[in-house]
Amino acid sequence: xxxxxxxxxxxxxxxxxxxxxxxxxxxxxxxxxxxxxxxxxxxxxxxxxxxxxxxxxxxxxxxxxxxxxxxxxxxxxxxxxxxxxxxxxxxxxxxxxxxxxxxxxxxxxxxxxxxxxxxxxxxxxxxxxxxxxxxxxxxxxxxxxxxxxxxxxxxxxxxxxxxxxxxxxxxxxxxxxxxxxxxxxxxxxxxxxxxxxxxxxxxxxxxxxxxxxxxxxxxxxxxxxxxxxxxxxxxxxxxxxxxxxxxxxxxxxxxxxxxxxxxxxxxxxxxxxxxxxxxxxxxxxxxxxxxxxxxxxxxxxxxxxxxxxxxxxxxxxxxxxxxxxxxxxxxxxxxxxxxxxxxxxxxxxxxxxxxxxxxxxxxxxxxxxxxxxxxxxxxxxxxxxxxxxxxxxxxxxxxxxxxx
Amino acid sequence: xxxxxxxxxxxxxxxxxxxxxxxxxxxxxxxxxxxxxxxxxxxxxxxxxxxxxxxxxxxxxxxxxxxxxxxxxxxxxxxxxxxxxxxxxxxxxxxxxxxxxxxxxxxxxxxxxxxxxxxxxxxxxxxxxxxxxxxxxxxxxxxxxxxxxxxxxxxxxxxxxxxxxxxxxxxxxxxxxxxxxxxxxxxxxxxxxxxxxxxxxxxxxxxxxxxxxxxxxxxxxxxxxxxxxxxxxxxxxxxxxxxxxxxxxxxxxxxxxxxxxxxxxxxxxxxxxxxxxxxxxxxxxxxxxx
Numbered sequence: 001x002x003x004x005x006x007x008x009x010x011x012x013x014x015x016x017x018x019x020x021x022x023x024x025x026x027x028x029x030x031x032x033x034x035x036x037x038x039x040x041x042x043x044x045x046x047x048x049x050x051x052x053x054x055x056x057x058x059x060x061x062x063x064x065x066x067x068x069x070x071x072x073x074x075x076x077x078x079x080x081x082x083x084x085x086x087x088x089x090x091x092x093x094x095x096x097x098x099x100x101x102x103x104x105x106x107x108x109x110x111x112x113x114x115x116x117x118x119x120x121x122x123x124x125x126x127x128x129x130x131x132x133x134x135x136x137x138x139x140x141x142x143x144x145x146x147x148x149x150x151x152x153x154x155x156x157x158x159x160x161x162x163x164x165x166x167x168x169x170x171x172x173x174x175x176x177x178x179x180x181x182x183x184x185x186x187x188x189x190x191x192x193x194x195x196x197x198x199x200x201x202x203x204x205x206x207x208x209x210x211x212x213x214x215x216x217x218x219x220x221x222x223x224x225x226x227x228x229x230x231x232x233x234x235x236x237x238x239x240x241x242x243x244x245x246x247x248x249x250x251x252x253x254x255x256x257x258x259x260x261x262x263x264x265x266x267x268x269x270x271x272x273x274x275x276x277x278x279x280x281x282x283x284x285x286x287x288x289x290x291x292x293x294x295x296x297x298x299x300x301x302x303x304x305x306x307x308x309x310x311x312x313x314x315x316x317x318x319x320x321x322x323x324x325x326x327x328x329x330x331x332x333x334x335x336x337x338x339x340x341x342x343x344x345x346x347x348x349x350x351x352x353x354x355x356x357x358x359x360x361x362x363x364x365x366x367x368x369x370x371x372x373x374x375x376x377x378x379x380x381x382x383x384x385x386x387x388x389x390x391x392x393x394x395x396x397x398x399x400x401x402x403x404x
Numbered sequence: 405x406x407x408x409x410x411x412x413x414x415x416x417x418x419x420x421x422x423x424x425x426x427x428x429x430x431x432x433x434x435x436x437x438x439x440x441x442x443x444x445x446x447x448x449x450x451x452x453x454x455x456x457x458x459x460x461x462x463x464x465x466x467x468x469x470x471x472x473x474x475x476x477x478x479x480x481x482x483x484x485x486x487x488x489x490x491x492x493x494x495x496x497x498x499x500x501x502x503x504x505x506x507x508x509x510x511x512x513x514x515x516x517x518x519x520x521x522x523x524x525x526x527x528x529x530x531x532x533x534x535x536x537x538x539x540x541x542x543x544x545x546x547x548x549x550x551x552x553x554x555x556x557x558x559x560x561x562x563x564x565x566x567x568x569x570x571x572x573x574x575x576x577x578x579x580x581x582x583x584x585x586x587x588x589x590x591x592x593x594x595x596x597x598x599x600x601x602x603x604x605x606x607x608x609x610x611x612x613x614x615x616x617x618x619x620x621x622x623x624x625x626x627x628x629x630x631x632x633x634x635x636x637x638x639x640x641x642x643x644x645x646x647x648x649x650x651x652x653x654x655x656x657x658x659x660x661x662x663x664x665x666x667x668x669x670x671x672x673x674x675x676x677x678x679x680x681x682x683x684x685x686x687x688x689x690x691x692x693x694x
Binding site for chain 1: 407410411417519540617618621626657663666
């Protein structure tokens with residue numbers, strides 16, 4: 001009896017001993033001598049399926065990488081799954097990617113609620129969760145979520161940039177804010193608070209919220225006008241943004257109108273609201289608009305067009321989703337290049353957070369990607385643009401957000 | 405003070421939206437004694453049919469006049485094909501089917517017409533808004549249409565034999581059958597009429613809140629509150645209820661509870677009415693012998 005117990009104890013100790021060094025060494029999952037497995041989720045179906053083109057872009061991009069020999073002798077195997085934009089489905093798919101498919105890391109998973117649903121899980125599993133397709137500010141929180149990093153400028157950064165512009169060009173303005181009562185809308189309030197600093201109460205006369213379940217925002221628009229504001233910010237998804245543009249014009253109210261770039265789509269917002277009603281509205285951009293004639297002969301956009309012609313010949317060249325995909329994939333390739341031959345999860349995360357002034361062909365001139373172990377916001381600069389009645393026109397300099 | 409009056413006017417304008425959808429709810433309730441949760445989605449689908457016709461080059465009123473009968477047929481067909489086999493099933497089974505219909509219409513519309521927001525034309529002219537910019541021509545015109553629909557429904561139930569038979573079929577199917585009312589046909593007719601009224605409501609709502617597959621999600625709840633408040637058995641009550649909900653929602657949001665609790669206010673109205681006066685302000689309390 002004694003003998004057996006001591007035998008078990010010895011075996012246990014040996015097992016434990018053999019495990020200790022493994023826990024300290026780099027974790028190498030999903031990488032072989034010939035392949036790197038990458039996980040991705042996106043709505044190919046359901047209400048947000050318009051985003052599906054981004055996934056299509058990624059697949060084509062990595063096909064080109066593989067056709068050219070891959071990276072460090074390895075081919076990229078992108079496993080891109082449909083989550084229908086439903087967070088529970090995202091959780092299911094990401095668990096499958098991490099536990100069954102054993103991917104090296106997750107890349108560009110789409111959607112704020114979807115990424116919120118998986119963030120804790122992937123951080124507890126220590127799986128790199130890279131360059132997300134959402135503009136919420138919370139993806140840059142290395143202290144609590146060291147395995148998650150965003151990509152595009154956050155809504156908070158965007159609001160900081162508007163605040164900077166207002167303080168410089170409209171000192172003494174009275175600002176009213178309409179925001180969607182969720183993570184997305186509230187980021188703009190936070191950004192305004194960063195941007196205006198101690199003068200917040202001096203500038204912002206009142207904030208008005210609405211719920212996505214509301215039928216209209218007419219009541220809020222009426223209240224906003226009654227505050228006597230001469231500058232307004234609309235942080236709303238396309239349907240409510242279009243309603244707001246029309247209501248402001250119906251009321252014959254002519255404030256300086258800032259609009260979240262989430263709702264700057266010409267097809268989904270400006271056209272339904274009426275292009276003539278939107279004249280003078282200001283929003284911001286960080287990437288090149290494929291429909292803007294300014295970039296008709298731009299080297300960076302020509303590079304993208306050549307890629308489209310060869311790999312997605314049937315793709316819609318006016319769809320910004322493909323441009324977005326090209327930019328974020330280019331960022332990933334630089335990260336993989338920096339990894340050398342060490343594709344452990346630790347090194348992947350280390351390289352993802354040490355990108356220096358990276359040039360991306362599809363970003364506006366002067367805007368670059370930079371990260372550091374304390375800066376998990378890769379793109380922090382934007383340029384303002386104004387609706388002329390026919391198109392968005394860029395103006396002013398590149399402005400950088402104020403927050404850390 | 406100006407702001408207060410503007411809030412009321414703007415409340416009446418959104419109340420008009422709720423009232424028109426509330427009418428469709430009253431119609432289906434009068435005809436079947438059920439509340440069809442898919443009513444809003446069916447209306448949204450009909451609106452897409454109208455938009456497709458308009459984009460094909462038809463003038464607005466022609467598209468309008470085709471869409472309403474087409475919606476009638478779709479509504480009646482749903483009753484015959486989907487609801488009829490369930491006529492003897494418990495009410496929960498019907499509720500399940502209503503929710504199924506809701507999801508089906510929503511997804512099919514997204515699949516066929518995409519989820520992109522679409523502008524929907526108004527027949528009342530785009531001209532300058534009236535009353536200081538707070539009521540657009542469309543809102544005024546659509547309120548008039550709602551009143552016309554209301555009058556027709558009221559007259560239909562009050563003065564026609566068919567209307568009486570329909571109410572009887574919904575209220576007491578067994579006795580109605582005994583006195584010779586073709587109950588199944590009445591139910592199909594009720595579904596058809598409700599779908600037709602829903603189509604009108606959809607076409608009146610879409611120019612204001614823009615057309616997308618989720619257009620009716622927010623509206624239906626407020627419409628439901630309006631219908632219950634006024635009395636779901638009374639078309640006039642439902643319309644008045646719709647307007648009251650619109651005004652309460654605006655004033656409450658602007659001055660009392662804040663914009664965050666607007667939806668809660670609507671739900672609160674539903675609960676209070678169901679507890680205090682289940683028949684609604686203008687509804688008749690129905691007593692049935694068992």
